[in-house]
Amino acid sequence: MADVKDLPGLLLPWYQQNKRDLPWRKDRQPYHVWLSEIMLQQTRVEAVRGYYARFLEALPTVRDLALCPEEQLLKLWEGLGYYNRARNLQKAAKTVAETGFPDTYEGLLALPGVGEYTAGAVASICFDRPVAAVDGNVLRVLARFLADERPIIDPAVKKRAKALLEAVYPADSPGDFTQALMELGATVCLPNGPPKCESCPLSARCRARLEGKTDTLPVKPRKQQRKTEDRTVFLLRCGEKLAIEKRPDSGLLAGLWQLPNGHGPGTPELALAQAAKWGCEPHDILSQRHKKHIFTHITWEMEGFDITCGREDPRFVWATPEELQTKYALPTAFRQFLEE
Template identity: 55%
Template sequence: MERQYILQRLPDVLLPWYRLNRRELPWRADREPYHVWLSEIMLQQTRVEAVKGYYARFLSALPTVEALACCDDDMLHKLWEGLGYYSRVRNLKKAARVIMDQHGGVFPGEYDAIRALPGIGDYTAGAICSICSDRPTPAVDGNVLRVISRILDDPTPIDLPTTKKQVAAELAEVYPEAAGDFTQALMELGATVCGPNKRPDCGNCPCNAFCKGFQRGTAEVLPVKSPKKTRREEDLTVFILSCDGKVLLHRRPKKGLLAGLWEFPNVPGHLNEQEALAAVENMGLRPRELLRMVERSHIFTHIRWNMRGFYIEVASAEGKPDWFTREQVELQAALPTAFRQFWEEKQDV
């Protein structure tokens, strides 16, 4: 009961605080569901500052759900290049198609219909439904869980599915009429005053009069998370092959990690120089000069790639279709960050 008593106090302090202190962000300019949806998907795993440019470019190229539904996949990947987690943008397009086919091109307003769209989970559905339609549907992400665990001084691990469910149910009970502002106020508090990776700024927090974590001095050790699982390590040899001012790219399989994006040719394991040159010959190409070798890594959520890259000039581009000029790599081919780092070090193309 004490939990509900504390949570009930949130709307009265958070709404005025939010209206005075909120950051002006491009996706807060209106409550158009397409805009809110796009921003929420982009903001998953990505910082606000990094998202701003992507958001503007995406909407300029694809201003409507209809434009997104009809968009060419290469253009879509290019608009997302560098943001990572490409399944997000593929699901955006799938959902846009569902909206065109099943909802007459109009973004649905009901929580269940929004939640049923590809790529939309409880959090995003709650955010869109509350922000765009002022419904009492909480959007509980890591920021909100951190705030609530501190306010309630609750040491239950926040990454347990049951914790998220409980917090969502409890918040739904205290939602005010201005549901959209309340959702955004909670997010804003969790992104700024009570933010991640820093000491909570309790002296400037509108909740400090009733925050148990602040009063008991436990805020800085909250939230609690379950012990981390270890990441799988994979070794990879990457070939940055050049010929006549072009580089060879390869399309990744349609399913799995980085599905459908472009990559430099690569093989599992770490090859030495002789093995790398032999591998290039096995691709049907004639190595002319091994220019250099570099070691790089890239971390995904569950995997770490330890990559050894060989820059090799080959004698002829014949026999392989996918040679790209510098301009084509920059403008057309979506090259994920794991491979782009080799491209950015390449000066001679």
């Protein structure tokens, strides 16, 4: 029957044979592992590959990251979302560039933006520390393996999972054990849809499988309803240039660039009137498009008006297509209007 102490023996050989060839597994450099773990929070592996390669090409060392202008940093992060991750990476890089990488769990945990999971991952993978990195993947595997019916969102469940795992961490391969647990959760004991129990190295001992509970475990919290907000978005064009402006320094998408926008669903007449009020001398509406963007707690339903204008009002920055491509970080919520 399921016993946590069997996990290393079952998972490590399986991991050696089945691990995916991922760019951040080519070496154990803490900068590389740390960057990948931060990028992978809330983002799929396939989406991260390209970002990871571009980021390291532009900023190959921690010192390069520490010295990178914020505009360039946000541009490299553009589209990944949760932009505070990038800002915290840089804050931490400034410390690391001065003092070197901490090689303990506690030292890593003290860096800005590094939580228990990331500290555990870097400490075990890069510095052979026997500390667990417990994320949703690992909690799901454990909840199923042990048929634990307590909700995995409960901090006490996470704490217990960390303690149970750390009691059995293999001294000679802590990094591989961390990655084996993550890998099983990501590729076999799947979060959505049925787990692939037939190819799971834990299947003979897994209580959820033996008791027919793989559909109902782990117990998830009820999803909170997301608020919906209507917005009007303006694509104000003067020749080939497009108006953009900076968002406020706090709140959603803080400090990033945006297309001018406002509350409410908007109509062509109201959009033209607003563009005139801004002093942009609007001529015609070239097109009207509806787009949607889902954030963690809110959904934006956006009506976008593509308007030709006669005047570059200085309240906005008027960016060329090349500048929009290479210089300004425009979050996906707005960039999707430029994609057609």
